[in-house]
Amino acid sequence: VLITDLTIDTGVQELLGKAEQENIETAFQRAKEQEPHCKFGLTGVCCRRCLQGPCRVTFNGNKGVKRGVCGATADQIVARNLLSLIVEGTTPHVEHAREILHTLLETAEGKAPYEIKGKEKLISIAKKLGLTVDGVEIDKLAQEVALIALQDFQQQSGVSNWLRLRAQDKSIETWKKLNILPSNAHLEIANAINKTAMGCESDPVSLLLGIMKMGLVEGYDGLHLSTDLQDILFGTPRLVKTQYRMGVIKEDYVNIAVHGHIPMVSEKVLEWSRKLNNEAKALGAKGINIVGICCSANELLMRQGVSVATNYASQELAIITGALEAMVVDAQCIMPGLAQVADCYHTELISTLPNIKIEGASHIDWTPEEADKMGEEIVRRALAHYPERDQAKVQIPGGTVEAYAGFSVEQIVELLAALNREDPLLPLIEAIAKGDILGVVAIVGCTNPKVKQDWANTEVAKELMKNNVLIVATGCSAHSLGKNGLLSPAGLEYCGAKLANVLTAIGQANGLPALPPALHMGSCVDNSRIDDLLVALADRLGVAVRELPVAGSSPENHSPKALSIGTFFIAQGVDVHIGVNAPITGSPLVEQALTANKGEFPVTTDELFGGKLIYEADPIQAAQTMIARIIQKRKALGL
Ligand code: BF8
Ligand code: SF4
Known part of the structure; x- marks a missing residue:
């Protein structure tokens, strides 16, 4: 395979060449090793929901076995599998929303070292939720908003507060008629898993409506809730200018990449990199340089103008520059393969979420209360790795884009x-x-x-x-x-x-x-x-x-x-x-x-x-x- 067929990013192409020379495997090669893909899997007709199987049924509509051992048809198996997949898409965002919710609550209660920077957003959301705003202290208001959000994880009936906050009335009417209005994100996720369990729901139409309902859980108690509360805590993004491509990793700086999704982690790393910048100078570097990958990059880019090294498929290649002292990860889209690549360099791969550990990575716990401790420890470790950098292994593709x-x-x-x-x-x-x-x-x-x-x-x-x-x-x-x-x-x-x-x-x-x-x-x-x-x-x-x-x-x-x-x-x-x-x-x-x-x-x-x-x-x-x-x-x- 030609490297130029794998990506149009010339920096990534250059690093794929370096990886090949150094005999380091990446997702781009592993993707080829998986070909040809299994057709049963590709078309959704493989069922592993119980131990009578795994069952595979026909995927071309005429030849082959038509039903699984339990009698499930292709329509039923595909609909169930799709609902499962949609649940796996929704749940990380709902967890993300829950983490920010608790951070906001603890910040409002004075227990976590964050600051409510988005006062205007807080007031506008509080008003839309029908709260009294005049004369109420910001912390108190934030607490009230967070507690209303928390109901979306607790209430046993009624309609999701965040859906009612953000959806158009016309859409709500449509969803009500179809009986797919969600109430509590956790309950809906449990309900969907229950639907897909062996011997539970097999009506494909009902499963499809379950998929649409899960889409609403995703939209309101995943996406909207996360963004709204993040804007309250970190401020609403405003126009920024930044730089893109691997060239944002700088040879004469201590480089830390933040990768994943949770801004509570990446914002703290950025904050501590600024506080400890002079310590980098004491080591002979020009300072500490934070670069982003995937959606952590987006969060820091949108609010802080931090530059972006690369996106999902080439996350491993950022380490292959040889110039990252640390890569900090939290949740979602973190390739397990990063650990293997980091092993070939002085780069420390650091996981942060108590519930998400990465084999081969070191771990520093993030909790809302201990966020400063985490931020400082991560930056200090990166500083300590700077003298270990092997200059002979450093190759940063040049050029950035505004x-x-x-x-x-x-x-x-x-x-x-x-x-x-x-x-x-x-x-x-x-x-x-x-x-x-x-x-x-x-x-x-x-x-x-x-x-x-x-x-x-x-x-x-x-x-x-x-x-x-x-x-x-x-x-x-x-x-x-x-x-x-x-x-x-x-x-x-x-x-x-x-x-x-x-x-x-x-x-x-x-x-x-x-x-x-x-x-x-x-x-x-x-x-x-x-x-x-x-x-x-x-x-x-x-x-x-x-x-x-x-x-x-x-x-x-x-x-x-x-x-x-x-x-x-x-x-x-x-x-x-x-x-x-x-x-x-x-x-x-x-x-x-x-x-x-x-x-x-x-x-x-x-x-x-x-x-x-x-x-x-x-x-x-x-x-x-x-x-x-x-x-x-x-x-x-x-x-
Ligand atoms: O949530 S775009 S590869 S990083 S899933 Fe993952 Fe896809 Fe990137 Fe952000 Ni989104
Ligand atoms: Fe096979 Fe049915 Fe079990 Fe799926 S649930 S593995 S189709 S027996």
């Missing part, structure tokens, strides 16, 4: 207010109505070693921009765009003239050369921000979210989280494209229900919710399919 980020909804509205102070959303709506902006597509999700890294993400984005579609981005896809100049005003060269004019006008009204063609809205939990933007636009227009000319796209999805997030958006009536197929094609029923492709199965998510799943590996075709749907939705709106 990027803008920090586009929270609050920031977008503020930028638009420069054009219309009384009605900031109006200029955006007018641009959409005139067709200067054809529609909005969110490019979200991962990179996946099965796909040439960053290629599909950037190709989909470029094809859409060319057709005057405004791009918003999150997750590792946003990193793909950042590495390739699409988060910078320089990327306007890829836009259609109409879109470029709009972005230039908004930028210049704010003293910038232009806005970039893709607006970076944050981490994967920050897909909530995209949802907030859609709800704000729909409310302003007096329509339902499902009527908006918008879509979501995850061209290089790998994580079940991308699927649970996608489910959330389909439930709102937004089409979702994936470039790597989900294991559903073994069941015509499940496939038809989600993709609305013609078949005998009568009920589709498109009919029930207004959104469907689009599977398309070819990026240009995917963009065209989304554009066709956007045009269809525009016409229905009379545009």
Whole structure:
């Protein structure tokens, strides 16, 4: 295999060459070793739910065994497996939300060394929750908000508070009719696992509705709750400029990479790196340099302007630069293979969450109360490793790319207010109505070693921009765009003239050369921000979210989280494209229900919710399919 077929990131290509020379294995090679993939697994018809199996049933609809030992059919097995996968996507985000909830609560009660930086967000959320705000101290208010959030993990009936806070009334009506309104995130997760257990639910339609319900748990008590409480604790992101690519790792600094998702960990590491910066100078370095990987990168980038080394598929390669003193990880998307790579260098791999230990890593516990102790210990260990760095092994690919980020909804509205102070959303709506902006597509999700890294993400984005579609981005896809100049005003060269004019006008009204063609809205939990933007636009227009000319796209999805997030958006009536197929094609029923492709199965998510799943590996075709749907939705709106 040619290295240039694995990734379009030239820095990663260079490091893959170094890995080969040093005989170090990475995910890119291991992905090839797994080929060809088992068709039963790929199509979702392998069941391991009990010890009478594992059972594999036919995946081509005619030949082979039609039922498992218990009598389960392909439709039943695929639907059950998909619900399991969606639960595994949702649960890490719900855990993430629970961790931030407890941190906020302990901070409000004076037990944890964090500070409530997002006072405005706190007040606006408290008001929306119906709390008395006037004359109430900030800590008291934060405690009240956190306790209302806690009910979403405790109440045995009623509807999730965060869903009622953030969802459009029109959507709530739809979900109520289908009886899929969730109450308590933990209860819904337990309920879904119970459904999928051997000998429990086998009605594929009910399982599919369970999938949609899990999408709502993901959306409100995963994504929205995490973002809202993080903004309260760490502040709402504002426009920042930063740098992308491996070149952000600096040879003459003590380098610490933060990788994972939980900003309570990465913010503390950053804080202590600033406090102990002079100690690095005493060692002969110029200072301490924090770089980000995956969504920890997004969190620190959005709020602190920290630069981004790389995204998911190439996380191991950051260590292969030989210049990382430590890599700090917390949860989600942490490859176990990192430990093996770190072993070849002086880099210390450090895990932090009490419930998530990594074989071969050292561990320093993060708890809200002990967060400072953790931050200081991590930075001190990195300092201690600096003299151990083997200069002969250091190779940092040169070059960085400028990027803008920090586009929270609050920031977008503020930028638009420069054009219309009384009605900031109006200029955006007018641009959409005139067709200067054809529609909005969110490019979200991962990179996946099965796909040439960053290629599909950037190709989909470029094809859409060319057709005057405004791009918003999150997750590792946003990193793909950042590495390739699409988060910078320089990327306007890829836009259609109409879109470029709009972005230039908004930028210049704010003293910038232009806005970039893709607006970076944050981490994967920050897909909530995209949802907030859609709800704000729909409310302003007096329509339902499902009527908006918008879509979501995850061209290089790998994580079940991308699927649970996608489910959330389909439930709102937004089409979702994936470039790597989900294991559903073994069941015509499940496939038809989600993709609305013609078949005998009568009920589709498109009919029930207004959104469907689009599977398309070819990026240009995917963009065209989304554009066709956007045009269809525009016409229905009379545009
Ligand atoms: O939550 S985009 S590879 S890091 S799953 Fe993972 Fe996918 Fe990256 Fe962030 Ni999101
Ligand atoms: Fe086989 Fe049924 Fe057991 Fe699945 S639940 S492994 S299909 S017997």
